[in-house]
Amino acid sequence: MLNDRIARLLQERKPGHSLPRDFYVDEEIFRADMRAVFETDWLFACSVAEIPRPGDYVTMQIGDNPVVILRNRDGEVVAFHNSCRHRGSMICQKEQGRANRLVCPYHQWVYELDGTLINARQMPESFDKSTHSLAPVHVEVICGMVYVCISDQPPSLAAFRAGVTPYIAPHMPDRTKVAFSTTIVEEANWKLVIENNRECYHCAGNHPELLVTLVEFALPDDPLVAAQFQSLMDRSTARWDSLGLPHKPADGGTEFRCIRLPFNENCLSFTMDGGLACKKLVADFTEPDLGSVRMFRVPNNWNHFLSDHIIQFRVLPLSANRTAVKTTWLVHEDAVEGVDYDVERLTEVWIATNDEDRILAENNHRGILSKAYRPGPYAPSEFMLRNFADWYAGKMADHIGGPAARMAAE
Numbered sequence: 493m494l495n496d497r498i499a500r501l502l503q504e505r506k507p508g509h510s511l512p513r514d515f516y517v518d519e520e521i522f523r524a525d526m527r528a529v530f531e532t533d534w535l536f537a538c539s540v541a542e543i544p545r546p547g548d549y550v551t552m553q554i555g556d557n558p559v560v561i562l563r564n565r566d567g568e569v570v571a572f573h574n575s576c577r578h579r580g581s582m583i584c585q586k587e588q589g590r591a592n593r594l595v596c597p598y599h600q601w602v603y604e605l606d607g608t609l610i611n612a613r614q615m616p617e618s619f620d621k622s623t624h625s626l627a628p629v630h631v632e633v634i635c636g637m638v639y640v641c642i643s644d645q646p647p648s649l650a651a652f653r654a655g656v657t658p659y660i661a662p663h664m665p666d667r668t669k670v671a672f673s674t675t676i677v678e679e680a681n682w683k684l685v686i687e688n689n690r691e692c693y694h695c696a697g698n699h700p701e702l703l704v705t706l707v708e709f710a711l712p713d714d715p716l717v718a719a720q721f722q723s724l725m726d727r728s729t730a731r732w733d734s735l736g737l738p739h740k741p742a743d744g745g746t747e748f749r750c751i752r753l754p755f756n757e758n759c760l761s762f763t764m765d766g767g768l769a770c771k772k773l774v775a776d777f778t779e780p781d782l783g784s785v786r787m788f789r790v791p792n793n794w795n796h797f798l799s800d801h802i803i804q805f806r807v808l809p810l811s812a813n814r815t816a817v818k819t820t821w822l823v824h825e826d827a828v829e830g831v832d833y834d835v836e837r838l839t840e841v842w843i844a845t846n847d848e849d850r851i852l853a854e855n856n857h858r859g860i861l862s863k864a865y866r867p868g869p870y871a872p873s874e875f876m877l878r879n880f881a882d883w884y885a886g887k888m889a890d891h892i893g894g895p896a897a898r899m900a901a902e
Contacts, residue, residue, distance in 0.1 A: 494520050494521075494524060495892040497514070497520075497521075498521065498524060498888055498891075499892055501514055501515060501521075502885055502888060502889055505885060506867055507865070507878075507882075508869055508870050508878055509867040509868060509869050509870065510867040510868050510870070510877075510881070511881055511885075512867060513865050513867075515683065515884075516683060516684060516757040516812075516857065517681065517812060517813065517857070517860060518812060519745075519811070519812045519863055522681070522811065522812035523555075524888070525682070525888075526554075526555035526556075526809065527555075528887050528888050528890070528891030529791050529884070529887050530554050530792075530809065530830065531555060531557070531642055531643060532554055532641075532643045532646075532647075533552070533643075533647065533790070533794050533887075534632065534646060534647070534649055534652075534789075535552075535554065535639060535640055535641065535808075536637060536695065536789065536792055536793030536804070536806050537550065537571070537638045537639060537806070538550045538552075538561060538638050538806070538820075539560050539636055539638065539668070539670070539802075539804055540569060540633060540636045540638060540666050540850070541668045541670050541822055542588065542670055542820065542826075543562060543563045543569065543638075543785070544669070545590070546563045546564060546566075546781060547562065547563065547565060547591050547592055547605060548562060548563050548588075548589075548590050548621040549561060549562035549563075549584055549588070549589055549590070549591065550562075550587065550588045551574055551584050551585075552640075553641075553808060553809060553810075554642055555809075557573065558573070558574035558575065559571055559572070559573060559574055559640060559642065559644055560572055560574040560583065561629075561631070561638060562591075562605060562607050562788035563829050564605040565604075565605050565606070565816060568761050568776075569631055569638055570605075570606065570607070570628070570631060571628070571630075571631045571638075571640045572607050572626035572627060572628055572629055573626065573627040573628075573642070575626075575798075576598065576601055577601070577609060577624040577625070577626065578596065578599055578600070578601050578612065578624075579598065580842065581597070581599075583595070583596045583603070583626075583859075584802055585597065587675075592651040592889045593603075593610070594626070600613060601613075603625070603626055605849060607621075607625045607628060608621075608622070608625045608626075609621040609624045609625055609626075612624070615696070629641070629642055630642075630646045632649050632653075634649070634652070634653050634656065634660075635656070635657055635661050635663075635665050636665030636666035636668070637660075637795075637804070639687040651747070652744070652747060652748050652789060655743065655748065656742060656748065656787055656789075658738045659737075659738055659742065659750050659751075659752060659785045659797070660750075660785060660787065660797055662697075662737060662775060663774050663777075663785070663797040663798075664775035664776075665774075665797070665802055665822065667774070667824065667825050668774060668802060668822035668823060668825055669822065669824075669825045669827070670820060670821070670822060671821045671822065671823045671827075671829065671835060671838055671839075672820075672821045672838065672839050673818065673819065673820040673821070674818070674819055674843070674846075675816055675819075676816070676817050676819075676847070676850060677810065677814055677815070677816050677817075678814070678815045678816075678849075678853050678854060679813055679814055679854045680813060680814075680815055680850075680853035680856060681809075681812055681813060681815065681857055682791075682807055682809035682815045683855050683880075683884065684810075684853045684857055684860075685807055685815045685817060685849075685853050685870065686772065686790075686792075686807060686880060688849050688852055688853050688856070689805075690788070690875045690876035690877050690879075691870055691871075691877055692706075692708045692709075692710065693873050693874055695708050696708065696853060698848050699845050700843075701764065701840070701841045701845060702762070702845045703729050703756075704756070704759070704764060704765070704766060704841070705755045705759040705761065705762055705763065705766050705841070706755065706756070707721060707724075707754060707756060709775070709873075710719060710751075710875075710876065711741070711751075711872070712725050712740075712753070724754050724756075724757055725754060725799070728754040728781070728783055730781070731781065732752060732782070732783075735779060735782075737752065737782065739751065739752035739753075739783075744789075745879075746879040746880070746882055746883035747788070747789065747790060747883065748787070748790070749786070749788045749879075750785065750786070750787045751780075751783045751786055752783050752784070753784060753786060754781075755782040755783055755784065760780050760781055760799065761780075761801070762798070762841040762842060763837055763838075763840075763841060764841060768780055768799075768800045769800055769801055769837055769838040769871065770800040770801050770823045770824065770827055770832050770833040770838065771827075771831075771832045771833065772800075772802075772823070772826065772832040772833075773799050773800050773824065773826075774798075774799065774801065774802065774822075775824075777799050777805070778902060781799070782798065783798075784796045784797065784798050785797035788876075790883055790884075791807075791884075792806060792807040793806055793807070800823070800875045801821055801822060801823050801838060802821075802822040802823075802866060803819065803822075803842060805817060805818070806818040806820075813851075813857060817846065817850075819842060819843075819846060820881070821838055821839055821842075823838070836857060864896060
C-alpha cells in the first residue's frame with residue numbers, strides 16, 4: 493500500500509539530509525503530495541492588484557481542482573471551485589480575465605459574482621437554483637496577498653498574519669498595480685523548486701545578475717558573514733529602526749520566514765546597476781534604502797518587498813516532474829510606465845535568475861532519477877531546507893495517520 497511505502501520512506505529519512513528519492517520522482521507519491529499538502533493548506537493565489545475591479549478574476553489549478561478567485565460586486569475577494577453545478581464543466585478557462593457574470597461555456601448556466609446561480613436555461617420550473625450555487629473556497633487576504641484553501645477545515649493563518657504584517661504592511665501592497673507577470677514551467681518536482689529557492693549556497697556559481705545587489709547571507713548573525721557585511725547591517729538596521737521598520741527574523745517556525753536584509757553596499761533595488769527600478773516608491777516611502785523584506789510561506793510562495801517595487805512568486809505543481817512558477821512585479825498604483833519605470837530594467841534580474849534556477853532544478857531532478865542517488869547532508873547555510881524537509885515530512889505523516897508515522901517524520 494502507498495501509505496505503508498510512505499511510512500517506510502519517512503522512517504528511512506535522515507535528519508539534516510535531502511529526502512529519499514521517491515519523494516521527488518514518484519507519481520503515486522506526487523498524488524499523495526497533492527492530497528496531503530496542496531488540498532489541506534493555504535496556498536498563495538495572487539495579489540489583490542491582479543483583480544482590482546469587480547468581475548476581475550484569476551484562475552489556478554490545485555491538483556485536479558480548478559479554482560477561480562475574483563472580486564464580487566461589493567469589491568470583496570472571493571473564490572469558488574471553477575466547476576459548473578450542472579455537469580461539472582470548467583467555467584473560467586483563461587488564466588486571467590474579466591466577466592460581468594460567470595457563464596459556463598458548455599450549457600450557458602449563469603452565475604452571479606457571488607457564486608449564486610441566476611439562470612439555468614431549459615431546466616424545469618421545479619428546479620431549485622438556490623441549491624446549485626458554486627462551491628465556495630476559503631479565502632484570506634493578508635496585506636494585499638490572497639491565499640486560498642480548498643480544505644473543508646483550513647488550518648489557522650493567525651500566526652502567519654500576525655508575524656508578517658508588521659514587515660509587509662508598511663509597503664502597502666494593496667496600493668500597487670501589476671507592471672509585469674510571467675509564468676515558466678520547470679521540468680522538476682515542486683519540492684526541488686522550493687528547495688532551490690530556500691538556499692543561496694548555489695548563488696555564487698550561478699546567479700551573477702542577482703549577486704550584483706543581493707546579500708548572500710540569510711541571517712544577520714551568520715558566522716560566515718564577512719566583517720564588511722556586519723558593518724552594512726549595523727548601519728542599515730539603525731536607519732530602519734529610526735523609521736520604525738522591523739527587520740529581525742520573525743518567529744515562523746517551519747511554516748514561514750520573514751526578515752529584512754540590506755542590499756549590497758550602494759545598492760537600492762534588484763537592477764543590473766543596483767539603482768532604483770522605479771522612481772516612484774511604493775506606499776508613502778521617501779527613503780529608498782530599505783533593503784528587502786524576504787518573506788516565504790510553505791508550500792508555494794516567496795516574495796521580496798522593496799522600497800520601489802514588490803516581487804511575488806507562486807509555485808504550483810503540475811506533475812511529479814513539472815512545476816509552474818509565476819512571477820509578478822508590482823509598482824506603486826500611480827507609477828507610469830516609461831516615466832517612472834521601464835519594464836525591462838524592472839524585470840531583467842529576476843527573469844535571468846528564474847531561468848538559471850529552472851536549469852538548476854531541472855538538472856537536480858534528472859540527477860535524482862539516477863539509481864546512484866542517496867540523500868546528501870545539508871550545509872549549515874541550508875538550514876531553511878532542513879526546516880522545509882521537516883515540515884513536509886510532518887505533513888506526510890499526518891496524511892497517512894498514526895503516532896508512529898509522526899514519530900518517524902520527527
